Amino acid sequence: MMAEKLWQGRFDQPTNKLVEEYSASIHFDSRLYRYDIEGSIAHCRMLAECKIITHDEASLIIENLGEIQREIERGKLQLESSQEDIHMAVEQRLIQKIGEVGGKLHTARSRNDQVCLDMRLYLRDVLCLTRTLLLDVQKTLVLLAEQNLDVIMPGYTHLQHAQPILLAHYLMAYYEMFERDDARMADCYGRTNVLPLGCAALAGTTFPINRELTAQYLGFPKISANSIDTVSDRDYLIEFNAAAAILMSHVSRMAEELILWSTSEFAFIDINDAFCTGSSIMPQKKNPDVPELMRGKSARVFGNLMSLLTLTKALPLAYNRDLQEDKEPVFDTADTVLNTLRLLAKLLPEIQFKRERMVEEARQGFILATDLADYLVHKGVPFRRAHHVVGQIVQTCIQNCKNLEDCTLDELKSFHKAFGPDVFALLDLANAVNQRTSAGGTATSRVEEAVRLARQVLQVKQERLDGKFIKTNGKI
Numbered sequence: 189m190m191a192e193k194l195w196q197g198r199f200d201q202p203t204n205k206l207v208e209e210y211s212a213s214i215h216f217d218s219r220l221y222r223y224d225i226e227g228s229i230a231h232c233r234m235l236a237e238c239k240i241i242t243h244d245e246a247s248l249i250i251e252n253l254g255e256i257q258r259e260i261e262r263g264k265l266q267l268e269s270s271q272e273d274i275h276m277a278v279e280q281r282l283i284q285k286i287g288e289v290g291g292k293l294h295t296a297r298s299r300n301d302q303v304c305l306d307m308r309l310y311l312r313d314v315l316c317l318t319r320t321l322l323l324d325v326q327k328t329l330v331l332l333a334e335q336n337l338d339v340i341m342p343g344y345t346h347l348q349h350a351q352p353i354l355l356a357h358y359l360m361a362y363y364e365m366f367e368r369d370d371a372r373m374a375d376c377y378g379r380t381n382v383l384p385l386g387c388a389a390l391a392g393t394t395f396p397i398n399r400e401l402t403a404q405y406l407g408f409p410k411i412s413a414n415s416i417d418t419v420s421d422r423d424y425l426i427e428f429n430a431a432a433a434i435l436m437s438h439v440s441r442m443a444e445e446l447i448l449w450s451t452s453e454f455a456f457i458d459i460n461d462a463f464c465t466g467s468s469i470m471p472q473k474k475n476p477d478v479p480e481l482m483r484g485k486s487a488r489v490f491g492n493l494m495s496l497l498t499l500t501k502a503l504p505l506a507y508n509r510d511l512q513e514d515k516e517p518v519f520d521t522a523d524t525v526l527n528t529l530r531l532l533a534k535l536l537p538e539i540q541f542k543r544e545r546m547v548e549e550a551r552q553g554f555i556l557a558t559d560l561a562d563y564l565v566h567k568g569v570p571f572r573r574a575h576h577v578v579g580q581i582v583q584t585c586i587q588n589c590k591n592l593e594d595c596t597l598d599e600l601k602s603f604h605k606a607f608g609p610d611v612f613a614l615l616d617l618a619n620a621v622n623q624r625t626s627a628g629g630t631a632t633s634r635v636e637e638a639v640r641l642a643r644q645v646l647q648v649k650q651e652r653l654d655g656k657f658i659k660t661n662g663k664i
């Protein structure tokens with residue numbers, strides 16, 4: 189026989205089957221079971237400490253909550269739509285196991301603050317894991333930068349050859365993006381790490397609870413200030429999704445370049461076979477599906493952000509059932525980001541950079557034109573004038589099908605008398621790179637410095653994060 193609903197009291201009729209199915213969230217919120225039980229145990233301990241229930245009652249409840257967790261983990265507990273959500277499923281099972289006394293657990297609590305607690309506990313783990321995986325990606329990027337400190341490639345603007353850069357400098361650009369992503373995740377963690385429990389339905393409770401104690405049990409450094417705000421607040425979920433969307437936009441940009449670079453037109457990289465797929469019709473194909481999917485999956489994360497914003501934009505205070513719709517977008521975003529980062533850290537070392545091709549390509553496209561103009565500036569020519577002169581030299585070279593370094597001194601002098609024999613030492617890719625010593629520039633010395641600094645930053649982060657992830661075991 190189906191157990192009666194926990195809120196059945198004021199109803200004459202059983203719930204319509206369609207309504208039951210439409211309103212159930214158990215098929216997606218059951219993944220919160222661990223957090224739900226952890227929260228209930230802390231709540232129960234607090235109730236006993238505050239003498240709202242007895243210590244014996246608390247022990248019995250806590251012991252059985254532990255058993256329910258094991259039942260769920262072993263697949264022994266049937267979770268079905270009639271139970272509505274994970275909160276009711278656990279409570280119902282508790283009452284089934286220990287009778288009336290199980291009904292004391294929900295004293296001074298509502299599902300409205302309970303669901304917020306579960307989501308905050310869950311998100312704390314997601315944020316920690318995201319940061320760990322980001323760290324892995326960053327470490328890989330720094331390692332690749334170190335290994336490619338001497339590789340010169342064309343730098344692009346408008347996807348046209350602009351100036352030569354070090355491949356290491358390019359890789360460190362992504363390191364910086366992920367550094368900001370990490371800071372956003374850390375920032376979000378601070379606002380997530382606040383205890384919502386004890387706000388009850390929306391107005392607080394008449395029982396003499398001690399919210400600080402519950403916070404302490406669950407490792408929250410502070411409790412929320414306003415009960416109405418607390419049960420309707422989903423900012424932390426939106427913030428996470430916004431940070432995740434920006435992160436995915438970075439991954440997507442990198443993915444786009446990996447795809448482009450593996451074309452026969454660019455041929456800058458080769459991705460290991462194990463990370464590529466073939467075509468069912470064209471035998472010659474080796475496709476970069478992994479970066480393509482990374483680029484593609486950014487779309488759903490952006491969409492989830494829009495869902496959450498739209499979900500909350502016109503909600504009157506405080507809790508409304510609409511808010512149940514926050515879970516699937518957040519779970520989907522978390523799963524997508526975690527899986528993407530996990531794979532990205534594995535993919536990066538599988539890329540073979542074709543150094544010769546990169547340098548060869550860097551020689552094309554008058555990439556040293558700025559250096560030639562800068563040379564004139566050093567000889568006292570105003571930059572705007574120098575820019576014009578070099579523009580004319582480039583135009584003539586195009587007409588005569590030759591490169592800047594093929595011009596004779598006399599030819600150069602015919603454009604401007606300031607050109608001297610020392611100009612040829614300058615028309616060299618390595619020289620052009622290493623002249624750019626301004627802070628944040630591509631000179632080897634600067635990139636080495638950036639890599640050194642990054643190593644220190646990553647080391648400190650590793651030490652700080654180390655203790656935090658044991659609980660999740662990498663799986664959420």
Ligand code: ARG
Nearest residue numbers: 213273299300303509511512
């Ligand atoms: N499943 C609900 C949710 O996800 C839990 C809170 C339900 N509260 C209520 N008053 N119906 O939001």
